[in-house]
Amino acid sequence: MDSNTPGKLRSQQWWTGGDYYAFSRKAWLRSEGYTRDVFDGRPVIGICNSWSELNNCNAHLRTLAEAVKRGVWRAGGFPLEFPTISLGEMFLKPTSMLYRNLMSMDVEEMITANPLDGVLLLCGCDKTTPAQLMGAASANLPAIMVTGGPMLHGQWKDRKLGAGTDGRKLFDLYRTGKITDGEWCEIEGGLARSAGHCTVMGTASTMASVVEALGMTLPNCAAIPAPDSRRTTIAELSGQRIVEMVKQNLRPSDILTRQAFENAITVDMAIGGSTNAVVHLLAVAGRLGIDLKLDDFDLISRKTPCVVNVKPSGEYLMEDLFAAGGIPAVMKEVLPLLHGEAITANGHTVAENVASAECYNRDVIRPYDQPLSMEGGTAILRGNLAPNGAVIKPTAASPHLLQHRGTAYVFETYQQMRAEIDRPDLAVTKDTILVMKSCGPKGAPGFPEWGQIPMPKVLLEQGINDMVRISDARMSGTSFGTVVLHVAPESAAGGPLAAVETGDEIILDTANRSITLAVSDEEIQRRLAARPAPPVHYDRGYGKMFLNHVNQADQGCDFDFLRKT
């Protein structure tokens, strides 16, 4: 039995039947001290927990799991917490993105292989959220998510800091000697002061917001700070709700419709969300057979104002957004652009959920007609340099660079860039366009967040803080600058980015959504044909599977065999 059917829970398949294995499953589970009551036909709720000491952003999730259990018991369910792989953004090499699909497989297989009727997903860092969502979408048992919430704001002297946007800005001051070693140590101790994910609108905050917009959490889950007691409360309420969802057989495929994805993209644009949301939403949609495309993001971006004034696009932090009314207040602001009738995890529609939402700070959540920018936070570029698309975040870029013509300075690899970027004789000016290759899903490998190429020291010393940068990498959602990312096909897969040479002219025209290499097609093909084959990074194990099956950025970088056909 693959799923719950009317009048019969899936878990009963494990407990009933009268054979030895039905007996032994119950006997072995009772070794944990449960009474026989747990087999009486109550829904078994898995609590899928990405807690790990190797993931500081998820360090509080065991506590939240206890609150979830209270809710499940109270609603008449039977909670069983289980661990999966966790992906600590700061620790995994070469990049956490290499392992997102692996974690999603772990989540899917542990949900489907165990006696579960529904699942509550506990997560929080950049990749744990999309990985759990992808796995749960494929498993398609009733599911609800509780994200871990943003950490407290950082503190240094009298400054309020947002991890990691302000860390990156301060690092440039440290590189140029404007911050001392002692001060840098103080910043290290004060930037991330609690459990929870990064407190700007980075990838984790974006994904939490987008999951709320998809309808997979209870309303207002995304922005409650991690240490806030109200996060514990919403965890308990979510535990209670998943039991009811099992009884109603409300599954991810009922919630994650095309309308829900369009709502999620609209909210992503309204919050100035991370460019990584594009990759993750494409991957989740692919698990459900929903034909979401890069161009859907651009279409929605063009008509959605960015109304959330949170770093890196704006000035405030996630806890300010929560105090201002959170994602429900944002969704109410852009409600005319949303599918208000879309159903959500609490059984109500989007319009019903946000009807009573209020905004308490009009500088944090701007009025629809006085936005931070008239268009959304993500634009999709195409052209002979990126035939299958590329991504830019105009709200975090320098306006004067969004239309730019410049000469390329090329780094063939990330390693070359790292070795040369601080060279005092680096031949670059403020108009140069930095190009970096071999940073895509296959090339790096794993599609790391190397796309915000550090500003050359020689330019920083002239007081220049931004320039156009282009690569087939991703960038952290906490990053900023005029950075073109996700160029597809990537250079290691034969994309034209591989053909760029230092001195070539490149034209970035964000208004017209184009990125052009001013070199003839014949010359591009000649250069590509002359290039040696890229190195193969793995000849065994998971890495080999990744290289053989990962899709390109414009398809979400999922494995081809995990997408629903």
Ligand code: FES
């Ligand atoms: Fe986990 Fe930023 S490092 S969210």
